[in-house]
Amino acid sequence: MAIKSRPxxxxxxxxxxxxxxxxxxLTLVATLINSSIKxxxxxxxxxxxxVINQSIELVLRQHYKSNLKFKNELSNAVAGHHGVYYQVNxxxxxxxxxxxxxxxxxxxxxxxxSTGFNRNNITSWQNDTHTYRALxxxxxxxxxxxxxxxxxxxxFHLHFLNQFQQSxxxxxxxxxxxxxxxxxxAVHQGLNPLRGLSQKIHDIQTNKMDVRxxxxxxxxxxxxxxxxxxxxxxxxxxxxxxxxxxSSDIAHELRTPLTNIITQTQVGLSxxxxxxxYQELLFSNLEELERLTKMVSDMLxxxxxxxxxxxxxxxxxxxxxxxxxxxEYFDALAEDSLIAFNKKGQNLxxxxxxxxxxxxxxxxxxxxxxxxxxxxxxxxxSEMTTAEKICISVINTGERIPSEHLPYLFDRFYRPDKSRQxxxxxxxxxxxxxxxxxxxxxxxxxxxxxxxxxxFKVYLxxxxx
Numbered sequence: 001m002a003i004k005s006r007p008x009x010x011x012x013x014x015x016x017x018x019x020x021x022x023x024x025x026l027t028l029v030a031t032l033i034n035s036s037i038k039x040x041x042x043x044x045x046x047x048x049x050x051v052i053n054q055s056i057e058l059v060l061r062q063h064y065k066s067n068l069k070f071k072n073e074l075s076n077a078v079a080g081h082h083g084v085y086y087q088v089n090x091x092x093x094x095x096x097x098x099x100x101x102x103x104x105x106x107x108x109x110x111x112x113x114s115t116g117f118n119r120n121n122i123t124s125w126q127n128d129t130h131t132y133r134a135l136x137x138x139x140x141x142x143x144x145x146x147x148x149x150x151x152x153x154x155x156f157h158l159h160f161l162n163q164f165q166q167s168x169x170x171x172x173x174x175x176x177x178x179x180x181x182x183x184x185x186a187v188h189q190g191l192n193p194l195r196g197l198s199q200k201i202h203d204i205q206t207n208k209m210d211v212r213x214x215x216x217x218x219x220x221x222x223x224x225x226x227x228x229x230x231x232x233x234x235x236x237x238x239x240x241x242x243x244x245x246x247s248s249d250i251a252h253e254l255r256t257p258l259t260n261i262i263t264q265t266q267v268g269l270s271x272x273x274x275x276x277x278y279q280e281l282l283f284s285n286l287e288e289l290e291r292l293t294k295m296v297s298d299m300l301x302x303x304x305x306x307x308x309x310x311x312x313x314x315x316x317x318x319x320x321x322x323x324x325x326x327x328e329y330f331d332a333l334a335e336d337s338l339i340a341f342n343k344k345g346q347n348l349x350x351x352x353x354x355x356x357x358x359x360x361x362x363x364x365x366x367x368x369x370x371x372x373x374x375x376x377x378x379x380x381x382s383e384m385t386t387a388e389k390i391c392i393s394v395i396n397t398g399e400r401i402p403s404e405h406l407p408y409l410f411d412r413f414y415r416p417d418k419s420r421q422x423x424x425x426x427x428x429x430x431x432x433x434x435x436x437x438x439x440x441x442x443x444x445x446x447x448x449x450x451x452x453x454x455x456f457k458v459y460l461x462x463x464x465x
Contacts, residue, residue: 011187018183019176026172034165041157045133046119052086052150053117057139060088060146075099083153085132091145102127104134104149111136113147130155193218197226209237242411253295253413253428257288298429302412305436312353312441316463319382319392320347322354326361327380330369338374345382349463350390352441357460360437361392363430364456368396371454389443390462393455401449409447410435434458 008016059073074088074097087098089108098104107125113136114121122135134151197213204211212233215226268281304310320343327341334341361380368378379395401409413428434456438445443460 010191011184014187015180015184019180022176022179026176030168030172033168034161037161037164041154041161042122042133045152045154045157046122048084048152049122049133049135049150050117052084053135053137053148056086056088056148056150057116060139060148061141083156084150085153086148086150089147089149091138091147093147096146102130104151107134107151108136108147108149111149113138124154125151131158193222197222201229204233206240209233209240250299250413254292257292261285261288295429298433299412302429302432302436305440310440312356314351314441315354316349317352317354317357318347318349319345319390322357322361323380323382323392326358326365329362330365333366333369334378337369337372339369339372340377342377342379343381344379346384348382348384348390351461351463352443356437356441360434360458361394363434364394364458367430367456368394368454371398372396373398384462385459387459388462388464389459392458392460394458395453395455397453400451401447401454403449406447406449410445 056074062073085098085100085102085104087104087108088096089105090096093105093109095103095105104125104127107127111123111125111134112121115138117135117137121137122133125132125134131154132151133154134149137148137150139146139148197218200211200213212230213226215223215230218226264281264284268278273281301310323343327343330341365378365380372378376397379393381393381395383391383393385391410431412432435445438458438460441460443458445456445458447454447456449455
């Protein structure tokens, strides 16, 4: 199995980026400096070659008739120039004069000659161990045509350039290493706030979920990360508290029927009893077991729904038709509690799984009947919202639910207070199932409560006509 390599550290990434950038910039600077010096030497040599060429042309034009005076003047034509060489040949290549023992005849015949001085024809030429910058130009007089060769020994320039390049590249290399080390140190110091945050995050445990990072003590670049982390901790703390409460609630809900079963069984076995008494004991235990079975089934159904394992089969339903069916189903229970049902609003079509909707609305009606005062009424209203959804509201009069409890009503096993728990025969899963059913069908639910009424509003997808 291939082992995945760890990504480069932030420090290494920044240092590499800085190093590459510095090396590229220093290389460019070094290249420009080197090119400028070479160009300076070329300009200097070309100017000197121009002066020498002009001096030789002047001699050839003035003294071409006297051969002796001609050569003397050529030998004295150039004075005060170090490392300068020149010679004069005929157009056919015959040597007329050379300023030193160094013979440039081979170069004269192979080089491209220009009429007069032309910088573009200046070339470099190597003879033995010497390198020259030279120019061959043509000169025509009244009696003869000449080839003038002027050359400058570049040894001094090349030696200087070689020494300069070595020093320059050494300085550039040292600068690149120094800048990389400084960049590494700067990045390492700059990441100290991250290391501090890492230590604080490491100290956060399940028993310290209330710890938050201080965004005022971190650089501006880390503020968004700290805010996001604190928001994540808020969500985790809320879910952790709900999970802890859920574990406590489920233990309590399961303990009560189990304790009843054990106690009744122990009492029944404490002495011999009549057949009818054993039958009553079994019926009582059966009720508790059925309650446990329903609780476990509801919890399993909720788990499947929240993990997307239950796929609703959505149909087109009519609100009034479904409400009427459920009114008939709860009619007997409502009569016992002297509660009247009212249906209001439009008869709208919406998308929902029929069984899911009936269970959803059944739970809401059952909850409303349980908490509505005797002699009151329950209203179910259906209307279209501005978001082109249907809103089905179940409204009952009764005791106001405190606002601090409203966000938790749809949590499993949650009850607002002891008075409501005392009147409740359920396990506290009804509203959690309602929310799961609504969300499974692409809808949502919300609750509001005031001193007169409590309203549960279910939002589902409207069928457009």
